[in-house]
Amino acid sequence: MNNLNLSTQFIVHPSGTLRGVLRVPGDKSISHRAMMLGALANGITQVSGFLEGEDTLATLAAFRAMGVHIEGPHQGQVILHGVGLQGLQPPTTPLYLGNSGTSMRLLAGLMAGQSFAVEMTGDSSLSRRPMRRVTEPLTTMGAQIETTAQGTPPLRIKGGQRLQGIDYHLPVASAQVKSCLLLAGLYANGMTCVTEPAPTRDHTERMLTGFGYPIQRNGPQVCLSGGGQLQATSIEVPADISSAAFFMVGASIATGSEVLLEHVGINPTRIGIINILRQMGADIHLHNEREIGGEPVADILVRASSLHGIHIPEEQVPLAIDEFPVLFIAAACARGETRLTGAEELRVKESDRIQVMAEGLQTLGIDAQPTRDGMVIQGGKIQGGVIQSYGDHRIAMAFTMASLCASNPIIIEDCANVATSFPNFVYLAKQAGIDIQLKVTGN
Numbered sequence: 291m292n293n294l295n296l297s298t299q300f301i302v303h304p305s306g307t308l309r310g311v312l313r314v315p316g317d318k319s320i321s322h323r324a325m326m327l328g329a330l331a332n333g334i335t336q337v338s339g340f341l342e343g344e345d346t347l348a349t350l351a352a353f354r355a356m357g358v359h360i361e362g363p364h365q366g367q368v369i370l371h372g373v374g375l376q377g378l379q380p381p382t383t384p385l386y387l388g389n390s391g392t393s394m395r396l397l398a399g400l401m402a403g404q405s406f407a408v409e410m411t412g413d414s415s416l417s418r419r420p421m422r423r424v425t426e427p428l429t430t431m432g433a434q435i436e437t438t439a440q441g442t443p444p445l446r447i448k449g450g451q452r453l454q455g456i457d458y459h460l461p462v463a464s465a466q467v468k469s470c471l472l473l474a475g476l477y478a479n480g481m482t483c484v485t486e487p488a489p490t491r492d493h494t495e496r497m498l499t500g501f502g503y504p505i506q507r508n509g510p511q512v513c514l515s516g517g518g519q520l521q522a523t524s525i526e527v528p529a530d531i532s533s534a535a536f537f538m539v540g541a542s543i544a545t546g547s548e549v550l551l552e553h554v555g556i557n558p559t560r561i562g563i564i565n566i567l568r569q570m571g572a573d574i575h576l577h578n579e580r581e582i583g584g585e586p587v588a589d590i591l592v593r594a595s596s597l598h599g600i601h602i603p604e605e606q607v608p609l610a611i612d613e614f615p616v617l618f619i620a621a622a623c624a625r626g627e628t629r630l631t632g633a634e635e636l637r638v639k640e641s642d643r644i645q646v647m648a649e650g651l652q653t654l655g656i657d658a659q660p661t662r663d664g665m666v667i668q669g670g671k672i673q674g675g676v677i678q679s680y681g682d683h684r685i686a687m688a689f690t691m692a693s694l695c696a697s698n699p700i701i702i703e704d705c706a707n708v709a710t711s712f713p714n715f716v717y718l719a720k721q722a723g724i725d726i727q728l729k730v731t732g733n
């Protein structure tokens with residue numbers, strides 16, 4: 291996000307192969323949760339590998355605004371002087387959360403349990419995103435929250451309410467809603483249980499365990515009781531598989547490529563990208579598998595291969611939810627038809643990722659037909675063209691990878707938000723062999 295009326299373009303020329311050893315930045319989901327739990331723990335939490343992206347910095351700034359002393363970030367190191375679950379101070383201004391849905395939805399759960407009122411705002415994209423999915427169950431727990439008439443931000447949370455535990459069945463597979471309710475449950479009377487319709491990322495559950503908070507898992511259900519304490523710990527954040535995904539697809543589609551992605555989180559609830567690409571014929575090997583701070587990690591070796599279209603299994607959708615923009619690029623470069631169904635959630639991300647990706651692929655000469663809940667893509671020859679990313683970081687990075695199969699340059703508009711999740715994307719892309727220029731113009 292910038293507020294100086296600057297416009298940021300990527301100009302990407304077709305280039306040959308992707309090569310090298312790359313370490314992409316820290317996992318966004320884990321970085322957010324490390325700030326939240328570290329701030330609310332008793333004692334000092336040391337975090338390394340923190341993602342210094344705009345989204346996670348928004349979460350960090352929110353806790354500073356509520357009186358938490360936080361040192362850093364400095365080269366991914368953050369030291370949080372936890373204030374305990376009851377130790378936050380009322381912020382003096384609304385909490386501005388930029389582009390970050392994760393910040394707003396998870397903080398909604400935490401803020402519902404505070405004794406003071408909070409207002410949370412965001413940029414134009416976040417201000418369009420649906421919040422009833424969190425405000426409705428939080429209201430059932432006893433919270434008092436106002437949204438716009440459309441159920442979008444700003445959120446005004448009254449505070450000072452006694453929350454009651456809830457037994458909630460998620461209507462959509464969403465880790466943000468699950469996490470929001472578990473975090474509210476820390477402040478609730480009795481037990482809070484959340485049942486998910488399909489597995490979603492479980493970083494909140496793993497990290498709560500790491501902070502010594504008892505949780506019970508029973509198949510699709512996870513429960514905790516309010517009234518406990520978080521004990522400070524140290525956290526090493528692995529590299530983000532959602533950022534690595536761009537290079538996994540890039541290396542798969544660019545002839546002669548070989549890329550080693552180091553220290554990437556391979557939590558089973560996040561590896562849809564590996565499962566789907568392998569089913570399409572990708573050459574992906576995991577090396578040096580290990581566990582770090584309760585999260586599995588590996589080095590991922592990807593070599594070029596000849597991809598073919600598939601019908602993406604629906605159970606993989608929540609496990610790859612942020613990777614579909616770049617998976618659509620893989621599909622455009624694959625032989626035959628790729629069909630995605632069961633992914634209507636893509637319509638309510640930073641942009642409508644079904645519509646925006648279909649539009650961009652069509653601009654590049656690909657037959658991509660959007661459907662209510664997915665897309666049908668015929669692999670083909672990618673031409674050059676000018677793509678609108680609509681300020682969505684993952685759209686901008688996905689079309690950068692399309693250049694590896696393109697016949698002519700691709701210009702991508704409105705790319706500043708790449709800094710929300712992957713601030714050094716252009717640098718790493720260049721290092722790996724992509725011919726990318728960043729052009730910033732004033733208007």
Ligand SMILES: O=C(O)C1=C[C@@H](OP(=O)(O)O)[C@@H](O)[C@H](O)C1
Pocket residue numbers: 318319320392463464465466467469491611612635
């Ligand atoms: O919990 C999280 O950290 C996230 C959950 C996902 O959102 P949903 O829960 O809305 O699917 C994902 O798209 C987002 O980037 C991060």
Ligand SMILES: C=C(OP(=O)(O)O)C(=O)O
Pocket residue numbers: 345389390391392393612639640684711
């Ligand atoms: C959907 C995303 O993030 P958020 O919901 O936190 O804005 C994303 O990073 O792709």
